[in-house]
Amino acid sequence: MSNDAAPAAGQMPSRRQMLGFGALGLGMFLAILNVQIVAASLGPIRDGLKASADQISWVQTSYLIGEVLMIPLTGMLTRILSSRYLFVLSAGGFALSSIGCALASSMEAMVAARAIQGFMGGSMVPAIFVAVFRLFPDGRRGAAMAAVTVLGTLAPTFGPTLGGLVTAALSWHWLFLINVFPAPLIMLIGWRTIDWDKPDWSLARHIDLTGTVLLTLALGGGIYVLEEGHRHGWFGSVTITISSAVALVASLLLAFRLRYARYPVVDMAPFRQPLFIIGSAYSVLIGIGLFGTVFLQVLFMDMVLHFDPVTIGVVMGISGLAQFFLTPLVGWASDRVEPRLLLGLALACFVAAAWWLAGVGPGWGQGDFIGPQVLRAIAISFIFPPVSLITFARIAPRLVPDASGIYNLVRMLGGAVAIAGLNSMISLREVAHRAAGQADALALAFQDAFLLIFALCVLALLACCFLPSLKRSAS
Structure with a gap:
């Protein structure tokens, strides 16, 4: 299959290609998982590295910076190396940098290792989106995208849960060492099964x-x-x-x-399509909602409620459990329901969850997070397929690698900006509330941060009403 080829109508990928698709899915899962796997364990990592409270967010931010630097390069690198070579090299580098994170003895070493880890994992995120549009015909892409959605949303949701359990049972070092075990397997599978494009080494001189x-x-x-x-x-x-x-x-x-x-580093041709611009804007919102809300909740439970890593992990796992049970419904709806309706449902749930969380306070217990976690699970589950379908609806096959890189870049950039910006906002608002003589200044600062996310989601929901209708292809 050539680089520009698209599947014939009704033609499904072979079993061998599906195995390669599975390897890409696991690679993406690991790459996204590692954004949030440290979330519930920031306290132990901070103590182990002797870092300050306002420095510890760099454990997440440095990873996201690495990712957002690599993701836009994947279109160019895919054309030069092919999906197979790029995936195998990235998975190997990801495993080695994970070892570097585990061996870090200072905050500076951790930030450097995490940035490299994010950079190597960055190419594994858009790779599976390229595979969806290379392997699956129009009528089946919704279901394929739903499968990608499940992996992509369960990873950051279960990240804090898994991280809390691993830290409690072993130590925070194993948050990174667990990446080493599946890496050789997906490298071997990827090498033997990813064959839907070929390298073009002549393009290397145009880097x-x-x-x-x-x-x-x-x-x-x-x-x-x-x-x-x-x-x-x-x-x-x-x-x-x-x-x-x-x-x-x-x-x-x-x-x-x-x-x-x-020969620009990123081909901006996809932006000639209005739907791609709209989808990219919503992808930024996904990044804010996906990473920003997790970051705020985990930080609130750690700094205000003083929950231990296991308790934080259990609370955050509620959303992951809800997403797991929603999986069959998401797959069914993705190929049958108008994308605007799915998007509207997801955004309405985001609005409700953000409003609920804007009432957080020192008196909250574990049970108070159940409602917003379930609403967040519905939002995350149903927002990915329609946004992805809207974004790629008019993209030519040859532009899919660059379009996928941009689409994933803006989502991860939204997450990186959300974590960095919300962290700064909490510090500033806490100072303002203390200066005003208000009790529970830190909790009030978190309320302000959740209200900001609420306002963004309301605007996105209103904008959804003006989206054009997309007619679905017959299955």
């Missing part, structure tokens, strides 16, 4: 190194400013001012290069 550097400075610098700005007094700090200027200039130069370079 846009300048664009890659500008992309790194723009994304990395921007996230650094969001994460560290409140700690250094924002633009009263020379470091933050210089970092902001570098990120801004790099962004402007990158925009110019993407427009005029003959």
